[in-house]
Amino acid sequence: MKQIHNFSAGPAILPKEVIDNCVSALQNFSGTHLSLIEVSHRGKEFVAVMDEAQSLVKKIMNIGDDYEVLYLQGGASTQFLMVAMNLLENRAAYCNTGTWASNAIKEARHFGSVDVLGSSEEKNFNYIPKNYTIGNDYDYFHCTSNNTIFGTQMHTFPECPVPLICDMSSDIFSRKINFSAFDLIYAGAQKNMGPAGTTLVVIKKNILNKVNRYIPTMLDYNTHIKKGSMFNTPSVFAVFGCLQTLKWIDHQGLGNIEMYNSKKADLLYSEIDRNELFEGTTAIEDRSKMNATFVLKDDKLNDSFMQACNEANISGIKGHRSVGGFRASMYNALQLESVQVLVDVMKNFKS
């Protein structure tokens, strides 16, 4: 089979064995001789999948039983409103680092007042704001760990005297961090942990039940916690796919994954900095190890560089329309060899 170097920003590359296990479960799920997508989610085979998909997250994150793990639908975008609906009574603080953070802020404003403590909007989100302090009178503080579109990443997190909430959609399980510093973490699965169709929510139970409004049943975290993330039919295929990726992550260890991701990012960024035709679009200290954004200094060369990438079987490299240029997403499953192929194309590219 022709090897494609898949730099897609999302849905994105998954480990080959994850795809293979999904294919096989679509044909014969767990010895049932039925497909994963044609059996009851209440059957013992799928219940075992959900249980393990929850417990492996706790194991990899090294968090205790004061946390619940949910697999919800509606994408990370639904979490923008669920977070605020469930937790915002008076005032919340947000850091605005890009399109996704802006969307989260927009939703939250419908439920209470929102203070934006830091924003890099005036520089087209090319850096991570850092000089702010979070007061202790907020209901919570919300941040976005990695900015998929603009290519910046929080390499440290602020001191936070109130519940700390983070959208980790595009760098979940890409590095070792102290997950127990967070009170709620959410991530759309399709960037780094599985197929589209489910959103991981990890929530510390004691932050709930502090708002007075009516919360519709499906949007209330309590509903899903009480039923072990099986209140209604979960996205069975997506949860199964996440479980396969979690097993792959657990097998390698987050420390090794982090080292490998750093190697890939270092390889690409050193070429961006060395090569006079290219330049990075973000502050160097805030560069994302997941999504590297860069441009050709002469944008008239864009089409011929794109063509050179196509000829080398490089896919998904076109930058987001709000930044232009190029974006190389280097999620966990992307091989160092694929980054080397891209770097070689850049090296050999002539104006």
Ligand SMILES: *Cc1c(COP(=O)(O)O)cnc(C)c1O
């Ligand atoms: C992709 C992405 C989202 C949106 O996710 P959906 O699941 O499509 O709603 C939100 N936040 C971040 C950081 C993302 O990368």
